[in-house]
Amino acid sequence: MGNSTRGSAAGANPGADHGVHTDPAALLELTDAAEHEPTEVAPDGSVVGYRASRTLPLAVELGRQLRRRRTQLVFGFVALLPFILVVAFEIGDANPNRRSGGFIDLATASAPNFVVLALFVSSTFLLPMIVALFFGDTIASEASWSSLKYLLAIPVPRHRVLRQKAIASGLLSAGALALLPTVALLVGVIWYGAGDAISPTGDAVPFGDSIIAMILAVAYIVVQLSWVAGLALLLSVSTDAPLGAVGGAVLVSIVSQILDQITALGDLRDFLPTHYSFAWMDLISTDIDWTDIANGALLSVVYATVFLLLASRRFATKDITS
Template sequence: MGSELAVLFRRRRTWVMLLALALIPVLVAVAVRISSAGSSGRGPAFIEQISQNGLFVALVALTICIPLFLPLTVGVVAGDTISGEANLGTLRYLLVSPVGRARLLLVKFVAAMAFCLAATVVIVLAGVLIGAALFPVGPVTLLSGDTIGSGEAALRALLIAGYVTVSLLGLTAIGLFISTLTDIPVGAMAATVVISIVSQVLDSLPQLSALHPWLFSHYWLDFADLLRQPIEWSSFGTNTLLQLAYLAVFGTLAYGRFASKDVLS
């Protein structure tokens, strides 16, 4: 396990992706800072809030990253899990070391989730830091109108990072499954990203509303519920259940596929 994480985080690619994600809150903050100098007072309400409280940079950045940038990076990591090893030729050596196939899948999944956590934490952390540097930081006014102190706000930020990480469970499991189907990592990565986009598109078609609660991306942006007082836990719970269901289905599929697969790469 430690070795798996070491391989993941010793890759330059992993750091480039994390860096890119960290740049997004920075970009948002700098853009708002520059434009608010001669502010017209217009623009989406939530972006406007940044200039009043720097902590909001993190939330805005997350909202921007969730639809595309996060699925993109997660798709790269999850799609690479098995097919990447197969492509390098290391899969056969791992298996004869020997690593049990179930164990390998599990380790790969946990490592991919570790990346998801790292990615969200990086966004939140970068957002908070750049926000604090460029804007005033003070008590945060929640969506419900209540006000909480900075400490409590930091806690909420972590909670949100947790929520987003959990939200990515389903996509990671899908990526893992796709990765067992092919020896070409790029294909698995692209397919995973495409699936996340398709899911979001379906989610935006009102005609398919019956389908919406079953889409793994349906609750992605509901982390705002964690910004109410008292915290609205129901979306957190529903989301977790849904993600676990996806994990169970695609985890089983991945195991079913991988356990009997002839490794010929």
């Protein structure tokens, strides 16, 4: 009798062994209709008082994601990275008076240059990985915990589950991408001062204008990485392994960057999703060329739209067994 009771309790809490709050009792907070209104069946077979729009509130989903350890670790590392870079320059022999060279050589010239460095060194791997983590883990993790079927049984419509989780992942990704330059700017002002942004071509952009350029750069990076978000979400609804979804999106990003280095591909490289990854660097100039920025944003939006449509179709027709 004792073993049977424990077995029933374990079956009712599929997420207990994973350290997450995904048991049915916790999932009931996703809809306030079920808590305050009796279950009555209307003549057409629907439940009286049920409103699909009241299920899975965004605030609840966002709160669940913020309480997860992986989210806290990501934001913690992003905030720590600028301090790591400062230590690296303090240990090295950086020359803050240098007025020419690459963005790395000019990193200690001013706070805006330090922000450019932080974005430059993280754009190749770290930032795509963060976006892939938030979007690739969102559906696949629920499936791996066997809580997705409980979520849909509340019931929450499938399209709403996908939409709410995608919005929450987008907010977390944008927050992490904005946190890095914000902390880097504060650290840069303290260590290197609020001077002009110096470009490799020798242009000096005033501090105020450089802040606007940084805001536009972050906005572009968010849009440019939307293709990673769409691909990761597609993989997330296609597998029950979160690591596979996240790793798959990161792997595609790496392969695209490798192919972009092969000049023999010629104009075909223009269609690679990572070809315009660093177009935001054109903003650090007194005469901005918007061509690559516009091309990069358009290409990424097209890729993201295709991946999101495929993800929606896949999730709408997939058999949910876990």
